[in-house]
Amino acid sequence: MLNFKYLKLLRTVPVLLLATAGVSSAEQLKMVAGSVGGGYFKAAAALSEYVSAEMPDVKITVGPGTTWSNVDQLDSGKVDLAVIENVVSSLAWAGDSPAGIKYDFRMLAAVRGPSVIQAFVPNDRGINSFEQILEEKKAIRIATFERSQLVTGIAIDLLAEYGITEEKLKSWGGQLIFTSLKQGFEMLGDGVADMWLTGGSFYPHPAAAQLGLKGKYKLLPISNDVAQKVAEKYGMQIAEVPAGAYADSNGQNDAYPSPVVVVTFAVNKDLSDELVYNILDSLWKHREEFYAVHRQHNVFKLDFAQNNVGAAPLHPGAAKWYAEQ
Numbered sequence: 001m002l003n004f005k006y007l008k009l010l011r012t013v014p015v016l017l018l019a020t021a022g023v024s025s026a027e028q029l030k031m032v033a034g035s036v037g038g039g040y041f042k043a044a045a046a047l048s049e050y051v052s053a054e055m056p057d058v059k060i061t062v063g064p065g066t067t068w069s070n071v072d073q074l075d076s077g078k079v080d081l082a083v084i085e086n087v088v089s090s091l092a093w094a095g096d097s098p099a100g101i102k103y104d105f106r107m108l109a110a111v112r113g114p115s116v117i118q119a120f121v122p123n124d125r126g127i128n129s130f131e132q133i134l135e136e137k138k139a140i141r142i143a144t145f146e147r148s149q150l151v152t153g154i155a156i157d158l159l160a161e162y163g164i165t166e167e168k169l170k171s172w173g174g175q176l177i178f179t180s181l182k183q184g185f186e187m188l189g190d191g192v193a194d195m196w197l198t199g200g201s202f203y204p205h206p207a208a209a210q211l212g213l214k215g216k217y218k219l220l221p222i223s224n225d226v227a228q229k230v231a232e233k234y235g236m237q238i239a240e241v242p243a244g245a246y247a248d249s250n251g252q253n254d255a256y257p258s259p260v261v262v263v264t265f266a267v268n269k270d271l272s273d274e275l276v277y278n279i280l281d282s283l284w285k286h287r288e289e290f291y292a293v294h295r296q297h298n299v300f301k302l303d304f305a306q307n308n309v310g311a312a313p314l315h316p317g318a319a320k321w322y323a324e325q
Helices: 004-022 039-054 067-076 086-094 130-136 150-161 166-171 181-189 207-213 224-234 273-285 287-293 295-299 302-307 316-324
Strands: 027-032 058-063 081-085 106-122 141-144 175-178 195-201 217-219 238-241 256-267
Touching: 027 039, 027 067, 039 058, 039 081, 039 106, 039 256, 039 273, 039 287, 058 273, 067 081, 067 086, 067 256, 081 086, 086 150, 086 224, 086 256, 106 150, 106 181, 106 207, 106 238, 106 273, 106 295, 106 302, 106 316, 141 150, 141 181, 150 195, 150 224, 150 256, 166 175, 181 195, 181 207, 195 256, 207 217, 224 238, 224 256, 256 273, 273 287, 273 316, 287 295, 302 316
Parallel strands: 027 058, 027 081, 141 175, 141 195
Antiparallel strands: 081 256, 106 195, 106 217, 106 256, 238 256
């Protein structure tokens, strides 16, 4: 026979289960950025920290990612937020992606920039211009970011506008080397590469300081015509890189025009207006801390943040937040 006290206990179990089921757990969001430890990843990690501070019931887990993979995961609903460039926002929204897919997502804010094209060459390599490389068919070893990065595509297109292709470089005895920025600068300093070419990095970049310790170096100039053609292809604006940008680290350069890349936070279109509103509000409340993470974050101001996200529209929750400021 069933003991009465056990029967009483069993009767309370459903109530306990229902009560437990009614307790709200933290909302788990996923976000993809760039390589672990890189600038994009640090920006995303900062956002995650600020959201947790302001909304304890919301947790953003940040993982590594790459340019178009981030967009694809955002569009498919595999992640809720992503770090992408404003150029990618425009290309993806227009359907001008590598896969020819028109993606559907929304924007939160422009948070980091501007980044420009820079071609670092030690003076002892005897290279002074892109035109010279083509004319003399230089057996030059050009290091740039990994193939999967948007800025790598920009760098390759820049070379192509000067008539320099990967195939031509190989035929001249040179090569394109796809690697990280850290390794690229090390290769340049060690004589394993002749140029570090970035399709979009901030200036003056601290990595150049170590290069300057080994000798003088220069930034190759970009012509107005080439800068304009590359900018038009990606829907980018153009800014001037000032003369003497690296004068403090043994570098030399004349002023030149460059297409500009701005980094943004994008969100899944199905996130609620309230949630997106509060995520953006959390970032704004912690903006001074965000600026301290990296000086490129200083562009996160009201006007810049909402007007430099590319062609994809703001999420309604973000648009509401901006309208109320």
